[in-house]
Amino acid sequence: MNREHTDVAVVGAGIVGCLVAREIVARAPEASVLLLDRDTVGAGASRRSAGLHCPRGATERVRRMTAYSQDYYAELKHNAPELPIHAVPMSVVASPVNASRVHEIYLDSAELTPVDPSEDRAGAPDLRLPEHARIWECRGAQYADVYALVRDLTRELRARVTLREGVHVDTMRAVGHTDPGREPDVGGVELALGTGETVTADRVVLAPGPWLAEPAWRESLAPLGARVKKIVALHVERVPTRTDRAVVFHDEDAFLLPLHASGHWLFSYTCTTWDVDPDDLAGGLSADDVDQARASLRRHAPALAEHRVSGRVFCDAYSPTGEPQVRALGDGRVVFAGAANGSGYRLAPAIAAEAADLLDLSSIPPHA
Ligand SMILES: Cc1cc2nc3c(=O)[nH]c(=O)nc-3n(C[C@H](O)[C@H](O)[C@H](O)COP(=O)(O)OP(=O)(O)OC[C@H]3O[C@@H](n4cnc5c(N)ncnc54)[C@H](O)[C@@H]3O)c2cc1C
Structure with missing residues (x-):
């Protein structure tokens, strides 16, 4: 041997x-x-990652890790511009009750700038915003083709x-x-x-x-x-324009991401199926996945929810903290x-x- x-x-x-x-x-x-x-x-x-980097962290340690990682990826991209890391303009949407939490968790470098919701500048098509929603523009977001x-x-x-x-x-x-x-x-x-x-x-x-x-x-x-949770994201077959922005729906921990490089949108929402085995997830989207994802997307962008379904399903490891x-x-x-x-x-x-x-x-x- x-x-x-x-x-x-x-x-x-x-x-x-x-x-x-x-x-x-x-x-x-x-x-x-x-x-x-x-x-x-x-x-x-x-391989299945949506690859969004959002400049926020729920705790002090995660904010530190976020800032470090953001700089690291920026330097990687600077030294090798051909790498598949793409800066993306981003908006954050939250209900007024969560506004102070948004300010707490986003990095100072995100420079959250309030946007008047009546100006319809959240940046993605056909959005339905919660009543009295607050919107901010945010700097420092990027996404990668992680694979x-x-x-x-x-x-x-x-x-x-x-x-x-x-x-x-x-x-x-x-x-x-x-x-x-x-x-x-x-x-x-x-x-x-x-x-x-x-x-x-x-x-x-x-x-x-x-x-x-x-x-x-x-x-x-x-x-x-640590435990393993399923993650489901829908692909919305609509070609993003250059001015489209990623939109993070803070209240539901969901986001819409214009994947300019692949030519479609991605919608990620919080799936609550725990203790899955990664080797059992090769079967694609289930009817339940589609129902849950569509229900969530309907709340944020109803017109997008009616597109023919496609997407990605996998899982990730989650810690107790x-x-x-x-x-x-x-x-x-x-x-x-x-x-x-x-x-x-x-x-x-x-x-x-x-x-x-x-x-x-x-x-x-x-x-x-
Ligand atoms: C649908 C989806 C969307 C996501 N979106 C985002 C996002 O927008 N932003 C973000 O930051 N994160 C996102 N994530 C999470 C992110 O993709 C993962 O946290 C990250 O990819 C984990 O990387 P990893 O290297 O730890 O794990 P992996 O990429 O899973 O790598 C682990 C490797 O270990 C190997 N391995 C396992 N067991 C063995 C063994 N016994 N012997 C040898 N090799 C073994 C596997 O083959 C695998 O290649 C998303 C995840 C999913 C599934």
């Missing part, structure tokens, strides 16, 4: 795992990094990390150190792969997206209390990074930075 050793193994090559690997090679260029995915890169929740972004970023990463796609991690267990070139005094983590190979790593980052219940880590993650979870597990050699509550694209850079902080990368010795 083949046995391989690496300084750090990152399990899961979605947007989170990809940015974790990127962060590690930036901080520790000498480190050997193995990035593993049971599928092709980006093919999990990242394409992950593939673009991994193309660059391939020169720096060992990327293994189609390789399932079957089991994970702590072992004594097995790197033949190192003193046998430090522990490691052994990953048994679906290919029959075994890899040992000094440190492991788990970035499994909604695959929290995989046998290899189900028990280790159970104390975190509403904040992403970045935690060292057990003796600290394994770090979990995820449970970002349907915001894993927009917070991924900050999640990756927090994960790298927990890895003690400075102790990795230079390799011969």
Whole structure:
């Protein structure tokens, strides 16, 4: 049986795992990094993501993570303008009772500017606004084709990390150190792969997206209390114009997003179906999904709700606190990074930075 050793193994090559690997090679260029995915890169929740970055956070930590991530993506785009990250003008709609909360959660840099609802400037077609609705224009929003972004970023990463796609991690267990070139005094983590190979790593980052219940880590993650919730978004077959804006309906945590790059609108609403298995969601939209989504869309933009139905269905991991979870597990050699509550694209850079902080990368010795 083949046995391989690496300084750090990152399990899961979605947007989170990809940015974790990127962060590690930036901080520790000498480190050997193995990035593993049971599928092709980006093919999990990242592939289905609406990819909206909205400059807000419900808590102080999430606002910090939002600001950090917004700057990170802006720099990425600045350095590589061809990346599929698109600035989008955005409006926020809320009932008057929620106006102060809106001001609390949006970043100062969003520069919320009130708009007179009678001017019909929310920016999307056929909107129905709640009575006395308040509207603000907001700066700093963007959306990405997250799948394409992950593939673009991994193309660059391939020169720096060992990327293994189609390789399932079957089991994970702590072992004594097995790197033949190192003193046998430090522990490691052994990953048994679906290919029959075994890899040992000094440190492991788990970035499994909604695959929290995989046998290899189900028990280790159970104390975190994260759960998996279904996410449904409708596609509205109407071509957005250049002046159309994303509209966030704060009261219902829903949004309309003009996907200029794909030529249609997307409507996301809050689905409340919990404890789903990502491997059971390949069947597409159910009649219930369509009913719920349409009912929500009718409240905001009735004309759009009558278009022929299409959309995307998947799921994401949610934490008990509403904040992403970045935690060292057990003796600290394994770090979990995820449970970002349907915001894993927009917070991924900050999640990756927090994960790298927990890895003690400075102790990795230079390799011969
Ligand atoms: C419909 C929808 C809309 C969304 N909209 C937004 C949005 O507008 N804005 C936003 O910020 N977020 C949004 N999200 C959430 C966001 O997409 C996710 O939070 C994010 O993609 C999670 O990234 P990840 O890398 O943690 O997980 P994933 O992309 O799921 O990656 C995890 C990877 O782990 C791999 N894996 C799992 N188990 C194993 C194993 N045993 N061995 C090896 N590999 C394994 C999987 O194959 C997968 O590729 C949305 C999600 C959905 C589903």
